[in-house]
Amino acid sequence: MKLYFTLYSLFFFSIVYSQQDTIYFNHNWNICTKDSAQFYRLLPLKIKTKTALGYKIKGVDSLYVIRDFYKSNTIQMSGFSYDKDAKYLVGEIYWYREDKSLLNYENRNANKAKTINIEPIVYLEYLNSRRNQFSGGVEICLSCKQLDKLFLGIGYSIESYGNKLYNSPNFHISYNSNGNWFLN
16 A cells, blocks of 8 residues: 555656646747647756856856757757846757758857957048148948948048148048948
């Protein structure tokens, strides 16, 4: 009799525990019941950061292993997160279609160096009207990936007017709107 009670207790508690180790989501990724779920996530486990990513992140001892599935039990997403709710993903993240083919891959490398790609624009200019002016300088584009571009520049000019020389350093900001107009 004790054996039956023990087996029954183990079976009952394993069912109760197994229901708590899965989080169910509807089509909008809101938490829901199993009956209305389109996706589910196994309860995220914590592992050491170096084991998960192959490198350490300063101030982060461990990460959560995130594995989401379609209700058909095929993998939907696999990756690592700073938090158990998977709001802050890090490292290599894979998203899959329901037919198991790769939908998207992203590498959110936490130790990736932040670099700025600056290609200076050098200009030289000579104007001859009532005065002679020679100017030159360097500009860098601060927002080159958009259609509207913002430039920051420094330069120097020498002017000859009325048998006198004038020197003038300059600092300027230029804005080019979609190639239509240029504001200096």
